[in-house]
Amino acid sequence: MIVLSRRRSLSRTCTAAAASVLALAIPAGPVHALNTDAAATHPALEIDYQPLGAANPPAADRDAWKVIRTASLPGFGGSYLDRATNVLHVWTTQPSRLSRQQAADVLVGDDQDRVGANGRVQVHRADYTFAELKTWSDRLLRKLFSDDGMALGLTWKDIDERSNSIEVGLEDPSRKAGQLLATTTALGIPQEAITVVKGSPAVPDLQQVRRPLVGGLQILWDLGHKFVCSIGFPAQVGGETGFMTASHCSERPYGGSVGDGYWQPTGTLADPSQNLVASKYLDPPAFACGSQAPAGCRFSDTLFAKREGSVSVSRGFIANASFGVPNWNGSSRYRITDVEPSDPQPGEVRKVGRTTGQTFGDVLNLCRDFLVEVNGGKFGLICQDTAAYFSQGGDSGAPVFRVTSGSDVQLVGIHWGRIVGGEAIFSAWVNIEFEYGSVIVCAPGFAC
């Protein structure tokens, strides 16, 4: 039994008071502070979600409010102001019933459709009312801004009031427009109401489909809940090829059952085989370590996922992403040529994760113990290290490394969490090696 060290940090203003002295039994290792997390699993609360198209739409849904505001205009199909000519163009399915004055009375004053003192109004025949376009647009939004949108390479959707249609931007219309129109038809939307354009390409980043797999890429686990983490680093363990990531990036962490799938960058329940890249293969069991961590303890928050089939994996490489954002051109990479053989040394380390991209900061504290609550279980993580780099949700599993020369790096560990309001926490390479034995992580030609 080891009594944990403690630090005093207490504000007496409307806040915390002391708790009990904690103790943790650890089979081996130094004395550290114990830390906690507040997540747990409980029955779902009721959700008072307001569906699209409700009587009182969100204030920011300007199109919905425009439907309401223009309800008195017969057949109103949208409007836009041509700023070059100061002409307000108004669409209607009933041009004989909509007077220009009537349209001006309702629409002038709208910030988007303000007509100056010398402005004019032109009325055009529309095929669809604005309310119809809005209804279809919402229907599409729900469908496309989910997994279907990812598969289509969707970049944009908007009611185009210059063409009385719904404009949909696709990364590659020549290949995906047919699939999109099949989707809209299935939703009961006339194909003629859809205008497909080549959308602005999304910025290339760590959250897109990337092969071969390298460190830092987004992975998704649990298709139902859509949790995301980051690949730590490609590796070979026990003759199997795959990658390491954080153990809590799995349904049953810290030694729970194996077999969970990992998708890169994401997957769909409709087609679970699409983008499935690996499955949980090794996750050393937690050991008993005392009442404060009843679910057990580990020396690293890591697991090894074995690749599926012949998924391409680039051992020894980490994405060299932008600083502070997950942008990545797909080709710039760091090369792992070494591993840190002992406790992390002082100085700067970097991490590359799917949410905050590449960040850096100095190593701060070595070998501290933490208590985390994951899926309702309290686990201890023994002898972990902290650093000053930034991270956010989704960065778990990211590689932590030190640049040694140019694009060559020394692997230091795997990022898994943060002290609340404080520094980042990672599991050091020496702890990982201790738990797994032989792990090959360096680029070909280097001995590690």
Next chain:
Amino acid sequence: MEVGISGLSSEFDEPPGLDQEGVARLSTPVGEAAIEIALDQRLFGPNERLSFRLMNRGQVELLTGRAFHVECWNRQAWIVVPASSAEGLVPAITDEGWLLEPGGNTQTQRWPFPGMTVGTGWYRIVKPARFEGSRHGLPNQKLLARARFRVGSEPRSDPSP
């Protein structure tokens, strides 16, 4: 002075900032982003832990994680409650991400952290989420949800918000 819930003092005067709470919204080119914190109750007694979830009330998918903080009202301003307890039990959170579809919500989170107790007064949870616009060639945008609650010196008797 700390008083029971029934003995209202200035400590229990409603602090300002209510307009920052409820549903937090922002407009994006692909639809409205909106989040709200759902508390299991708004009134707590000593040694009780509250449970909460973050709900996606908008039209677009959002990213969040376990990160959140709690502020308390010191009768002049909202100040961040340190996560540390007197025993130095520094809480840690894992850093996975949760992609919340419209209508979705996070797993339940709880506060205070084990090893902490809290004084009486007004508190509020602050939890972020973000619209990841990069998928659509748009900038990322951050949302902050806030929800207040009271901690009294007696076990709760009024469960209503």
